[in-house]
Amino acid sequence: MELFRALLASDGSRFFAAFERVLQGHEIETEARAVGFGVSPDKFxxxxxxxxxxxxxxxxAERAGLRSDAPFLYCPPLARVAMTMECDNDWALPFGAGAK
Structure with a gap:
């Protein structure tokens, strides 16, 4: 809840401190799943x-004016880069007899 309160208040130091705490929880959960049995590697x-x-x-946070260039585990820098051009129908792939 603190994360969202800080986001609504546009309080960067509070937001990123709370984000780090949530990230640590995510890391613990992710690493536990990664070494556990029953997790399909290709789906995970x-x-x-x-x-x-x-x-x-x-x-x-960026849209609320909060910015950090700090590296965050599981949030790679390239995934954080803003898009500079539109990609219409980038998800559509042709298939069937007429596909090239």
Whole structure:
């Protein structure tokens, strides 16, 4: 809750301190799942190294005027770069008889 209160208050020092605490919890959970049995490596690999929720929180912070260039585990710098061009239909791949 502190993370969201700090975000709403646009308090950068509070937000990033709370973000680090949440990140530590995510790390503990992720590493436990990584060494546990029953986790399919091919389905878990993206979640093992990238924290999608953390990236979203950092993007929300940037939109609120809070910025940190500090490296955060599971939030790689390239995933934090703002898009500079639109990508219409980048998810659509042609298939079937007419695909090239």
């Amino acid at each position: 690999v993206a979640y093992r190294f990238i924290w999608f929720e953390g990236l979203a929180l950092l993007r929300l």
